[in-house]
Amino acid sequence: MRNGTHYRTCHLCEAMCGVAIEVKEGRIASIRGDDNDPLSRGHICPKAVALQDLHEDPERLRKPVRKTATGWQEIEWDEAFKTVAEKLHSTRTTHGRNSIGVYLGNPNAHNHSSLIATMPFLRAVGSQNRFSATSNDQLPHMLASLEMFGHQVLFPIPDIDRTDLFICIGGNPMASNGSLMTVPDFRGRLKALKKRGGKMIVVDPRRTETAKQAEEFHFIRPGTDAFLLMAMVNTLFADELIHPSPAEQLIKDLDLLRLASLPFPPEAVAERTGIAATTIRDLAQQLAHTPKAALYTRMGTSTQTFGSITTWLAYCLNILTGKLDTVGGMMFTQPAIDLIAIGAMSGQRGHFGSRHSRVKGLPEFAGEYPSSTMADEILTPGDGQIRAFVTIAGNPVLSSPNGRRLDEALSGLDFMVSVDYYINETTRHADIILPPTAVLERSHYDIIFNMLAVRNVSKYSEALFDAGPDSRHDWQILLELAHRLEKLRKGGKLPIRSELGWQAFKRAGPDTIVDVLLRTGPYGTDTGRARGVLETATKRVLELLPKHHPLRGLAKLSSLNPQWQKLPKGLSLKRLKENPSGIDLGALRPALPGRLFTRDGKINLAPRRYLKDVERLHQQLSVPDSPNELLLIGRRHIRSNNSWMHNSHRLVKGKDRCTLLVHPDDANRLGLKEGGRAEVRADDRLVIMAVEITDDMMPGVVSIPHGWGHDREGTQQSTAAAHAGTSINDVLSDQLTDPVAGTSVLNGQPVTVKVCEPEQQPVPA
Structure with missing residues (x-):
């Protein structure tokens, strides 16, 4: 390999950041952002430096x-x-x-x-026994795209560079650089949004890195996003805020959607979600009244018991308010491949x-x-x-x-x-x-992430x-x-x-x-x-x-x-x-009706499998919450992506990030101490980990990051093992799925948490 600067795309997450890699004497001397990359514009996140660690890792296998x-x-x-x-x-x-x-x-x-x-x-x-990460991730989005637009990977993407209102529910693009929204330098794009007078609203059970940058933030109880979105749909109909243009001539079954939303006025779901009825109405009205707006949902809404119906309703809200296929709204890409x-x-x-x-x-x-x-x-x-x-x-x-x-x-x-x-x-x-x-x-x-890019x-x-x-x-x-x-x-x-x-x-x-x-x-x-x-x-x-x-x-x-x-x-x-x-x-361009692949050329607002699941949603309205129940959610850090980057010493250095996040009220009730150890249990599955007390968590909710647990015997990743952490999936049940799509329930499973006695040890691998 010749010396000099070489330009590439970083492959370590969805963002597709351009990198400039300096090579001297056959080795990597530096990695920086590529200022000329038309999408990332010089931005890189901390993960990019791990390209060198992965390439030079002596524990990487070279032969079978x-x-x-x-x-x-x-x-x-x-x-x-x-x-x-x-x-x-x-x-x-x-x-x-x-x-x-x-x-x-x-x-x-x-x-x-x-x-x-x-x-x-x-x-x-x-x-026929094929599996992938899809059903632990974006399957509800793929199903909604298939049911409503006629193609499983025809995803509407937020036109973040031109929107004036970005509503983010269950996503954390400050840490992920987008997900089903390839968006390098989200921080920079958010600054530009605010500079032109726009705002961001975040709804999440945790005050995430993204939420801390928002003008408006609301806690929501895990697994109840479908109630929130259905109440927003209800509000649009009740307040006569249905304005689906430019897709108005392409939609069908509008009345079926209205009927489905009738049992879910904001007052009926407020206690269940933890969001006041007035706030729910205001969210719907802001979406309707802002010409350039986009409502985006992601992992927190996908991987839950109502993941399918939540994703469907998010698509519906964008359509009902005229935000689909419009500049500044949710648009379809036109990738080169x-x-x-x-x-x-x-x-x-x-x-x-x-x-x-x-x-x-x-x-x-x-x-x-x-x-x-x-x-x-x-x-x-x-x-x-x-x-x-x-x-x-x-x-x-x-x-x-x-x-x-x-x-x-x-x-x-x-x-x-x-x-x-x-x-x-x-x-x-x-x-x-x-x-x-x-x-x-x-x-x-x-090939894939150009289909999801904001440009x-x-x-x-x-x-x-x-x-x-x-x-x-x-x-x-x-x-x-x-x-x-x-x-x-x-x-x-x-x-x-x-x-x-x-x-x-x-x-x-x-x-x-x-x-x-x-x-x-x-x-x-x-x-x-x-x-x-x-x-x-x-x-x-x-x-x-x-x-x-x-x-x-x-x-x-x-x-x-x-x-x-x-x-x-x-x-x-x-x-x-x-x-x-x-x-x-x-930039993204209007693409309808040419981009629709449904048999009748219409957007199906009320697919029957979702309408059927509305009955299950309605039944859950009357199910009382357990007063001592804690709900478990995952989280992601910008230096991490699933489980495959923890052998990079640059990415795992610093303080322990694999901790149990607990709200102070829950910590006081359970006798948990900052830095102490807690047992997290669900049935016979349990893990033991350090406690981090923070009011960034919604009361009644705890969080363990995804992708850790490198303490099993027989691996050969010494850096990862030295920063083993705990696997959230050692607690989560594989018996709980969204019955519509079969997606794993990774957010909102109930757990019990108690102080770990000194004599207790972590469960052996």
Whole structure:
């Protein structure tokens, strides 16, 4: 690698911040923000410096390892591929295709090469037992987008740079840099909002880092956001504040929504939510009367028992007040690689509930079952029991509820393989670990998060360091395994046509496909030329994909939305390489009705599955709260992202951030002391941790951060282990889900808290 400054996108969270990495004598000398990046404009958060820690980490695996009776042993790639393919094939042959489970972790969404290669791999495995981080995260948003707009990833994004009122419920973009809202430098954008006379309102059970910057903040009892939003809908109808223009001609079932809201006037929900009726009315009126306004909900509202209905109502509120598809409101992106359009062209808009999980009967979404039932499917005997498991860039033992039970399940598998470069709390159970190259050793294009960004941009980063001849990129690992599995399924030899297709796929690699996607996209080069590239260079690659795979829609892109004709042209991989800081494609633009994918071209305001759940919501109004009950919520810190950054010494240094946050009133009642230790219990699940007393918490609510718990034996992440913390998922039940979508309930589960006696010790791993 040559010395000098190299420009990249930081992949460590959704923000897509541009970084300038200075290299001297083959090593990283500094990392700073890229002032010329059109989205982040020089901003970076503290996580960016961890790029160096991750790249140089001596505990990062560089070669495949196999578990033996005496420890982990390095093996050669060919032996590793051969063993994994044969074990998975044998399991499938003996026990059926659904005897293999696959889990995809969050980092896959940040990795274009993994995204492109995962589908052929999943097709080769052939199992319906697929899981991912989706059902512990954004599933309610995907379901609402599918039900109301006709496509599972057509998310309305706050036009934060032009809004005058930003209402944030259950989100903390000061710590997350946005989530389903790619928004680097949220602090700077908030300052600009206030400078133009705007304001921010935050509703949350904790006075978060974001809430402390708000002009108006309201505590809300965890899990009751649906009551608040339904009462706001009620207010809009009662006060005749329904003004859905410009979407007015596109909506249907307005009366059904009005009828659903009738039992929920603000007075009926005030005690339940902890928010006064006058405040609820005022929130609805501010949203209605501010021309440029956006109401945004996120993790705190998604991962709760009413996560689906809450997300639906948030979408409805924006629509009813005319904030959808308007400047300063909630708008749709037009990314350079338009997976939404590509999927629609191939008939892949998303699907839900086409089958249900074997043990709990939970619905699938986009081919995946909820992660909360992984342990059930492994531990419960019978036809379809998972006996072999594959994890790809994931650590569900720390990120899914009831991690101890999942530990038990993974330890009893016949075989497990992980594509990961760390031996962590999940991969320690694997028989073989296949480590991919680190992020600075591979190219990068953000396919997913450009679909969620507050501004349309496009940027490609070339590999910064040579990974060396004895390494494999993740896409090479997945394609090699898929190729071998297909061969074994066909008796050891593939037809010549199929074999040529696999070889073409391996030679082309993900960047060739990215180039085709850019050229055939809304900002692409001449469509005729792009179509020629598609037909020649990638024809055999596309033949390997399933019949309805989204990428098969490429051939039809030239006939897409006429609005594309108005966009700037000439985008290609070559042009992005010539502009390493990225290319600005402009502010978000009105996109309806062309961006709708419902069958009748209408926005469905009252999907029947949500109306049915309103009955459950109404029943909960009369259920009294337990006077001594504490409700548990998670939280996030700007130096952390799930469980996968705690081996960076730069990010974990400083005071202990894995503490139990408790309101002073609750601490006094329970006899808890600042810095003392407390036992947090739910049924037979418990953790012991340090107490932090703060009036940032709502009375009756306690908080444990997400992603910690690095005290399990057998891991090889010494920095993380030295700052182990406690896993919130060792307390949370995996039996509690949102019955509509099957999303894990990670916020609002009841717990008991008491002083930890001196003789008590943490529960052993």
